[in-house]
Amino acid sequence: MAIVCSVADQGVAALTNILVLVVAARLSTAAGFSVFSLVYAVFTVLLGLSVSYVGQALVLESGGPDVRGACRSAVVFTAGASAAVGAAMGAALSFVPGGTAGGLAVLGLVLPVVLTQDTLRYCFSALRLPHHALAADLVRLAAAVPALAVQPYGSDPARLVAVWGLSALPAVLTAVALLRPRLRGVPADPWRYLRRGHLGRRFAAEFAVGNASSQLAIVGLGLFASPLAVGALRGATTLFGPMNVLFNAATGFGPPLLNRSPVLGRQIRATLALAAALAMLAAAWAAVLYGLPGRLGRQLLGATWESAAELLPATGSQYAAMAAGTCALLTLRVLSPRTTLPLQVVFSLVSVGCLLGGYAVGGVLGAAWGMCVGSALKGCAAWLRVAVLAVARR
Template structure:
């Protein structure tokens, strides 16, 4: 069990390293691209991230939930899962190619992003495979190699004013090397045909998880465009600025959830399960409290350094986003529990309510109280979804208690030896 306990914290570090490489790509491309080029890159990158998140829900979460019992893994699972990932990557490449044709700009940038899809996606899923095998250290090595190879090359390209496509190509090249390292550790060969069969066999939760992700992503995208009507671009910029200040919380929360779910799965039905869940909630609360205090106490000079002129409008929105972070502590702990305990209906109910509330509450409160109302609307949406999640959990516990009460008592086990 020491190995598994160690794996939780290594997994969190791995997620942070992975997010750092992705953040560096956006920041460094912004340094060499014109406004129009960066706008096109942002469009392509958002599309790439959508497919990346979709395949994590479709494949990655299924691996963590269903195949984290290391001693019970069918041998063909990993190659089939990587095959699904490669197929999703091909779909993303086609979508990016179409997007490039429609939006114009430097075709090389779109080619690089399209090529990145299948390669980066397989590397990402092999990371999940390693995490499910309780080998998070190897996943960390793969992502560390990516950062060590790509970041210096990207910084150098920015220093010599290279085109945006070259910076993206350096990032993709680092991903290819990281993929080779991950595959060497996992000894996995992507098998798309076997992947189709694997997807059918696991469609009960694969479709559910990916549907939850798609609905949340869609509601968030729609509401941001919709808020431009009552708030104008300045109001949307203020909300974006405030959310950016708290974005490290999302990275940390996702890292903790991904790290703890395999460990919860392995300890399901034991006292250690509840201890791990309490520990997770305390860790999430600690992260939220510390980071929220940092942001709330941030001096105006430092805020303007981060957000520029947007700081003046975003500063007043920090409190609702801090409250939203506290609600996300409970939401994230509940979601980890629902995943590990196979309470999939509960997770769908909670996340479905979050998607619907995110569409309705920020828009409604924006009309009544401008950007401040919208910010409180986002916080209220998470809070409402948490209440729904707690109600579903209470109902599930009562059902379990009634079922246990109705079950006939089992005779005590005897030792025949």
């Protein structure tokens, strides 16, 4: 039952993100969605850093004697740190002209709400209460999508960011109500997250080189080159949201399943089969999306559909390559966990180079194919490392 609730919770959280972007695209002009996408990309980076620094370290204490104190400390730290960062963003950008600066300023104001809500999810995971996390995320889904859907067409991106951020308040209140009886009387020590040796520093560094670098490169394209590029890339990748759910499920639940079989060859064959299945599924999903009539496509992404549709072959190919890379990294986490960080560092920089080089050569379409090439190179390198380890252990 706990596994079912955990998978369902991941699915609901992913569905919320997908529907938020879809609804925002339908309500916006192409230029407006580009700004919203850029702000959302910045949020994605900040969320990833928060999850790495606080959430991943927190779940390692699951079942430990101090888990309740760790949960209370995590919530207090996240609320305080995100409020400080958000206030700085809001103060610095409030008087900067332009829609992008306005959207980022509003993001700073709602940052404590959205980041605290996510940390509460990890508290339930650490306390082994995934059904409570699922309940709070269902409230989040039920509040966010209707709140955005009732906004008028052509709404300012800053307004959409504000509505999206504040719609997390019901989920926060629900989670706090469910969590409070478990943490009553437990002291908080938020300073533990600033002490030397905190594991979250390593996790945050791995996220920064593994995921945040490519996100920041896309943000850079929007700020210094073409804001429309961000909207097109984000629109195309939003349509592949179901694949992200499957990748996350493979990463989260794959290691314990693989460890049930100590036979090396059997483990590798299992992840190879999973990689092939996910790659074929990504290709099939890309074919379905590419065959959508324009009328249906515009119902999904509004004015952004035309630019996003041109990128679907490249994005579908990228997700097929990502399937191979995800399963290779899953294999390495089981065989030799320390080998993943160097791969992430090197090939994340390679991916950024491919993204920027592709944009320089072929514009937005070139950037999409550059991301595909970067993912393919990363997957090949990871599987090569798996092969070397397999030979060494024979």
